[in-house]
Amino acid sequence: MNKVKEKCPKCGLKYSIEPAFYTGSMYVSYGVGIAVAVAAYVxxxxxxxxxxxxxxxxxxxxxxxxxxxxxxxxxxxxxxHFFFKYNPTIAKQVNNDSRS
Structure with missing residues (x-):
């Protein structure tokens, strides 16, 4: 459940910078959970x-x-999204390669 792929199948971008990279998402999860709790209360x-x-x-x-x-x-x-930035050049190249 909630598995993250190791690499992008199209461009080969490695999704995990280091072991336990997504452990930091627990802090984000806490904030999102608080937002859901407040929304339920409201x-x-x-x-x-x-x-x-x-x-x-x-x-x-x-x-x-x-x-x-x-x-x-x-x-x-x-x-x-804090660590991986969108690159329009790579996105355009990947889209062009997938259409060919």
Whole structure:
């Protein structure tokens, strides 16, 4: 689950700079998880659910459990974007090579 390919199949870019490179995505995952928790709390307020403290906690936990795979994937993507920059020249070359 949430496996990252070792290299790009088209351009050969190595996705992992060093062993345990994506460990840093745990910090990003924490921030994304907090955002999901706050969104779940705000939605309970907007829709006027009177769950009480225990019900609100359970709704936040439910939202986090349901979105856990997405949080992991998004966090790895965000973490990777700190280190891998988009290069339009390489992208154009890869697109041209794939069309040939």
């Amino acid at each position: 939605l309970t307020l907007i829709f006027g659910f009177n769950f009480g403290p225990t019900g609100i906690l359970l709704s936040i936990v439910f939202a986090l459990v349901v979105t856990m795979p997405y949080i992991g994937a998004v966090s790895k993507s965000i973490w990777a």
